[in-house]
Amino acid sequence: MPREAELSxxxxxxxxxxxxxxxxxxxxxxxxxxxxQLSFGDExxxxxxRLGKTSHNPFPDRKFDGIFTISTEFxxxxxxxxEVGRPTEAETLLSRLLEKAIRRSSALDxxxxxxxxxxxCFALRADVHVLDHDGGLVDAACIALVAALRHxxxxxxxxxxxxxxxxxxxxxxxxxxxxxxxxxxxxxSYFNGGEVVLVDANLVEExxxxxxxxxxxxxxxxVCQVAKYGGLPIDALALLNCTNVALAKVQMLDKVIQQxxxxxxxxxxxxxxxxxxxxxxxxxxxxRLDRTTDWLAWVSEWIEKAIGLTVGVVAQRYxxxxxxxxxxxxxxxxxxxxxxxxGEGETVRAM
Amino acid sequence: MPLDTSTYSLALLRxxxxxxxxxxRIHAQISTQAAAxxxxxxxxxxxxxxxxxxxxxxGRRTAQGAGQECRVEVEISVxxxxxxxxxxxGRADKRTQEMQHTLTTAFxxxxxxxxxxxxxxxxxxHVLSQDGSLLAACLNAATLALIDAGIPMSDYLCACTAGSxxxxxxxxPLLDLNGLEEQELPFLTAGVLGDSDKVAVLMLETRVxxxxxxxxLAVAVDGCKRVRGILDAVVRAHGRRMVExxx
Numbered sequence: 001m002p003r004e005a006e007l008s009x010x011x012x013x014x015x016x017x018x019x020x021x022x023x024x025x026x027x028x029x030x031x032x033x034x035x036x037q038l039s040f041g042d043e044x045x046x047x048x049x050r051l052g053k054t055s056h057n058p059f060p061d062r063k064f065d066g067i068f069t070i071s072t073e074f075x076x077x078x079x080x081x082x083e084v085g086r087p088t089e090a091e092t093l094l095s096r097l098l099e100k101a102i103r104r105s106s107a108l109d110x111x112x113x114x115x116x117x118x119x120x121c122f123a124l125r126a127d128v129h130v131l132d133h134d135g136g137l138v139d140a141a142c143i144a145l146v147a148a149l150r151h152x153x154x155x156x157x158x159x160x161x162x163x164x165x166x167x168x169x170x171x172x173x174x175x176x177x178x179x180x181x182x183x184x185x186x187x188x189s190y191f192n193g194g195e196v197v198l199v200d201a202n203l204v205e206e207x208x209x210x211x212x213x214x215x216x217x218x219x220x221x222x223v224c225q226v227a228k229y230g231g232l233p234i235d236a237l238a239l240l241n242c243t244n245v246a247l248a249k250v251q252m253l254d255k256v257i258q259q260x261x262x263x264x265x266x267x268x269x270x271x272x273x274x275x276x277x278x279x280x281x282x283x284x285x286x287x288r289l290d291r292t293t294d295w296l297a298w299v300s301e302w303i304e305k306a307i308g309l310t311v312g313v314v315a316q317r318y319x320x321x322x323x324x325x326x327x328x329x330x331x332x333x334x335x336x337x338x339x340x341x342x343g344e345g346e347t348v349r350a351m
Numbered sequence: 352m353p354l355d356t357s358t359y360s361l362a363l364l365r366x367x368x369x370x371x372x373x374x375x376r377i378h379a380q381i382s383t384q385a386a387a388x389x390x391x392x393x394x395x396x397x398x399x400x401x402x403x404x405x406x407x408x409x410g411r412r413t414a415q416g417a418g419q420e421c422r423v424e425v426e427i428s429v430x431x432x433x434x435x436x437x438x439x440x441g442r443a444d445k446r447t448q449e450m451q452h453t454l455t456t457a458f459x460x461x462x463x464x465x466x467x468x469x470x471x472x473x474x475x476x477h478v479l480s481q482d483g484s485l486l487a488a489c490l491n492a493a494t495l496a497l498i499d500a501g502i503p504m505s506d507y508l509c510a511c512t513a514g515s516x517x518x519x520x521x522x523x524p525l526l527d528l529n530g531l532e533e534q535e536l537p538f539l540t541a542g543v544l545g546d547s548d549k550v551a552v553l554m555l556e557t558r559v560x561x562x563x564x565x566x567x568l569a570v571a572v573d574g575c576k577r578v579r580g581i582l583d584a585v586v587r588a589h590g591r592r593m594v595e596x597x598x
């Protein structure tokens with residue numbers, strides 16, 4: 001059985017001495033997380049994680065729930081210490097932690113995977129593959145899993161009595177999963193008798209550490225899971241402080257994931273017929289239509305006004321002609337007025 | 352299994368008639384098996400665990416071991432009849448494996464492993480009956496068995512659980528949950544080193560508001576100190592009897 005190469009005494013002492021002098025080997029602050037890189041594949045639900053889906057029979061004791069399983073796989077590509085086929089202790093712990101963080105905290109609403117109670121449901125399977133191992137496995141796996149679940153779309157279904165129609169992606173826009181909250185893990189590592197606390201230790205730091213605490217929280221301030229498997233005993237108050245630090249980190253990570261998901265959604269939104277049929281993009285088309293109708297309305301209004309103006313001018317001229325106040329008519333009227341002024345004026349004066 | 356705990360706010364008495372800060376009855380014996388180097392039998396309420404220690408002895412894989420320190424190996428077997436419904440839990444069960452890992456790492460840092468290079472200590476636990484606080488009972492039983500085996504350790508590792516009542520407006524912590532309460536309420540298991548406030552093991556598996564954790568942890572740490580008093584009394588009584596009987 002291959003084992004992780006152990007650090008030499010010099011290396012070990014070097015790391016610890018650096019930590020005593022408040023230096024981390026990669027230059028980060030003690031409570032810094034490494035930069036998060038998150039990219040999504042072309043299919044829905046592929047982050048660093050692949051999610052498959054099949055239609056399945058639900059478990060008889062849970063008629064209203066769908067099936068959700070998480071499986072983890074360490075490939076020898078990630079670290080020479082991993083072997084194919086034989087689950088190591090680290091792998092068991094990782095899958096157990098993910099299970100507690102995401103399944104037991106009911107982050108995924110499994111009732112949403114139910115199609116017909118007791119007869120048909122979706123089975124969702126999340127496969128976590130570790131491609132490279134440089135510490136912080138639990139944190140990374142949890143981020144990947146949550147991002148993938150938020151990214152994933154399941155095919156739409158229609159139920160008519162006992163008949164279920166599962167629509168392909170081409171027929172109907174697939175539906176996102178209903179996630180109740182987004183739990184994320186933060187690992188704390190303790191050194192030098194608990195004096196030095198690091199967030200997100202890398203592999204060498206993990207080999208030197210004296211205790212680890214994995215805290216899983218969501219951004220609403222709920223603790224989903226805390227695991228401290230032995231190791232150096234830590235003061236209870238210091239442990240409580242971990243949850244506060246974890247909350248800030250989780251909120252930060254959640255924001256990054258959200259941002260990446262939005263970017264991905266923008267990239268995917270190419271328009272077309274499917275996009276027009278989809279409820280989300282409908283309002284965008286409405287916008288465009290509105291703009292067209294606006295333009296049309298403007299043109300017609302303009303024409304209307306122009307016609308109205310012409311008609312008005314013509315009508316006015318006609319009316320004026322009829323009333324005899326036109327060019328010719330004025331002459332007559334003016335003459336009468338003059339006559340009145342000249343003749344009757346005198347009579348008035350005479351009167 | 353839905354359970355009506357709403358009556359708690361009226362009488363402030365739990366399902367089994369305890370108040371919020373009362374432990375269940377803890378009954379413990381040590382040196383129960385003559386063949387083992389150390390052994391113990393522990394009951395926390397209706398949770399019953401038996402533990403034997405073999406070693407420090409030459410391990411099965413000493414060539415690969417870390418060498419300078421002794422290894423701690425833990426095997427937990429859960430009897431099929433221990434739960435409410437008969438269910439067989441195999442060796443590959445992840446919950447059992449996680450508990451084994453917890454015990455291994457917890458005791459590796461508390462035992463003076465550097466005194467026994469190239470050797471292995473094997474802890475074998477059998478769970479006879481489960482009614483909540485299983486991990487706590489396993490930790491306590493293992494502590495007693497290791498003391499019986501005479502393996503030097505820095506202090507007792509005592510564990511118990513603490514929960515929090517379900518209603519939203521008042522969050523009152525509860526000490527030492529039984530099986531029914533564990534299914535219903537958020538709870539944590541804490542393992543504390545001796546009389547200090549130092550937490551060696553902390554497991555929280557249910558979703559709970561961050562503000563409640565503080566109260567739960569404080570009650571659990573306090574409970575662990577009381578468990579330590581009980582276990583210490585068991586060890587001292589056994590020591591006295593050994594002196595009197597001259598075994």
